[in-house]
Amino acid sequence: MNITLRVWRQKGRDDEGRMVTYKLTDVSPDMSFLEMLDVLNEKLTLENEDPVAFDHDCREGICGACGVVIDGEAHGPERTTTCQLHMRSFKDGDTITVEPWRATAFPVVKDLVVDRGAFDRIIQAGGFISAPTGTAPDAHANPIPKPDADRAFDAATCIGCGACVAACPNASSMLFTAAKVTHLGMLPQGQPERASRVVKMINQQDEEDFGGCTNIGECAAVCPKGIPLDTISQLNRDLLGSLSKGIG
Amino acid sequence: MALKSAMAVTGVILVLYLIAHMYGNLKVFSGQEAFDGYAHGLRELGYPLLPESGFLWIARIVLLASVLIHIYSAVVLTLRARKARTDRYQVKKRVQRTYASYTMRYGGILIALFVIFHILHLTVNVIAPGGKSDSPYERLVGGFQPEFWYVTLFYLASVIAVGFHLRHGVWSGMATLGFNKASRQGKINTVAMAIAVVVTVGFLLPPLAVTFGLVS
CATH class of the missing domain: 3.10.20.30 (Beta-grasp domain)
Known part of the structure; x- marks a missing residue:
């Protein structure tokens, strides 16, 4: 060729x-x-x-x-x-x-290389769980419904490549942040920090100069991992819940 | 952070208002008495609990506040989006975005200008190409006579812009309020499309009927 x-x-x-x-x-x-x-x-x-x-x-x-x-x-x-x-x-x-x-x-x-450190800082702001170390719990100690586990795994496949931001007309990182919020929010380990996580991550996202999401859907359409667009709706639901509880 | 929620909530208020407004407009097909009676009835809604025109003024204040909050949030978010990508792509392909979704901001500006003209035209009656009148029915019929085809044309363009704005706006507002689960996305898209079509057609029928002489 x-x-x-x-x-x-x-x-x-x-x-x-x-x-x-x-x-x-x-x-x-x-x-x-x-x-x-x-x-x-x-x-x-x-x-x-x-x-x-x-x-x-x-x-x-x-x-x-x-x-x-x-x-x-x-x-x-x-x-x-x-x-x-x-x-x-x-x-x-x-x-x-x-x-x-x-x-x-x-x-x-340089050339085609960009600094995606902003993604790391969004994760550092709240995209984790705080768990005490020690012996691993029994695998069946925390039963998780199959649909929840599937949804968490689907969201967890995000590799943080940044295609969502690149494709978004507003250069918003909403799909990236939503994938992490959904991944942790579907699992019992993510619950203790669920309400504060979404607020901290969104605040960091705004601070990094990403644009706001207008729900156009270009992000999910180019995502190599097929992160579903409705994770953004789940993030919004969590966010409104946190705000109405006065967190944030 | 609360800006988008503010856009969504004020958007819901405005959509509900538009549907009520459209319903009132369609009374024109029941004749002058029904139309003017309906307009007058709005002034007496809630009376004697509320003073004369009290309900109308509450509605006006809520609507004005909604419009101002909606526009303010849109401007701030648009500026933020501009700042988020200062170097533009040399080549940009649309993957799946709808026409409605990328004309939201331009459509919004057209609608804002239209609303100002519309209030001066048919509410305050300052701009009255068809002659001033105390009867809302006569204002409507006078304003859309065939010789003022350019007014009808402007309404036509603006109402279609409202339709496109609602097509994406309803969908987007529902997502911002956290309702767009994967299992509901199809339904929400259908509802958004239905609201857009019904509102567009419902608002276009009265002026077009006047221009084409079906209502006089």
Whole structure:
């Protein structure tokens, strides 16, 4: 395959950044998108140019490190992570535009790499449970209804890649925060801190300069893990409950 | 944090008002007496418990407060969203978002301008292309005569904007109030669409009927 790439190049946080066009020949349709970028970088290195910086780690779709906006869609045309997207999803001769996640809360570090520390700070604000250490309780000590367990697990599959923020017209991180609130809120271990968790996480989210959710649903539509949109409604319900109890 | 709840709650108040308003408008098809009687009856609602026009003034104050809170929250949240993404994408694809959802803010501005014009036109009667009148029925019939087709056209555009605003607004407000469980999403979407269509059609019938000479 012959591919023309338009890639966002930015030397550092303070650099203005610009789109640069590269041509690649002999791209295999079986390459992953990241392998295609590897090929580009080998070529650039041989030409004594700076390789394109991009985040990646497991390349198995489970770590959440990779993620770029491809032709205007977070993680590209397939509902998966960028590492699990293959070049067969494109056509020979295609021009592909590659950009970093764009959000004030996710400043560009270099090229396609953004700083997603804002997500960590939202989790630190309340996305955890406080449990005393000691012997693990018996597995059947706390019976949990199957639908609740399923919903908690579905929400817990969030890998924190940031595609929801990238796709949101308001650059809101609501789906990310809602996934964690739902995950912990469905389980008995999450109950003691349930009311304060949602308030603390939302306050942190606002402080990080994410926008507000307008329930458009682009986040859930691009989520590689299929986090359901109704987790946001569950977050809102918890939030209103906390506010009416005077927490927050 | 409370801004979105404020938008949702005031939105619910305004939607309920719109439905009541639309119901009143449709009285025009029962003739001048029914229409003017209904308008007059609103002034006496709650009398003698409330003073003359007391109910009307309570409704006006609640509506004005709702509109102001709704607009204030929308402006603050819009500015926050602008700040949340200052560098725009070179290429942006819409994955599943509806036309209604991305025209909420523009539609809101059009509706705000329309409401001001509408109050000056048919309530206060300052703008009266069809001649001033004390009868609400005559104000309505006079205001939408065929020679004032541009007024009807403006109403048409604005009411359709209200329809789109409700299509996404009802859905979004319900989500903000925490009702949009996965099992209910289909129903809420249907209800949002139904309210949008009924309100749009219900508000368009009277002016169009006047313009096309069905009511005179």
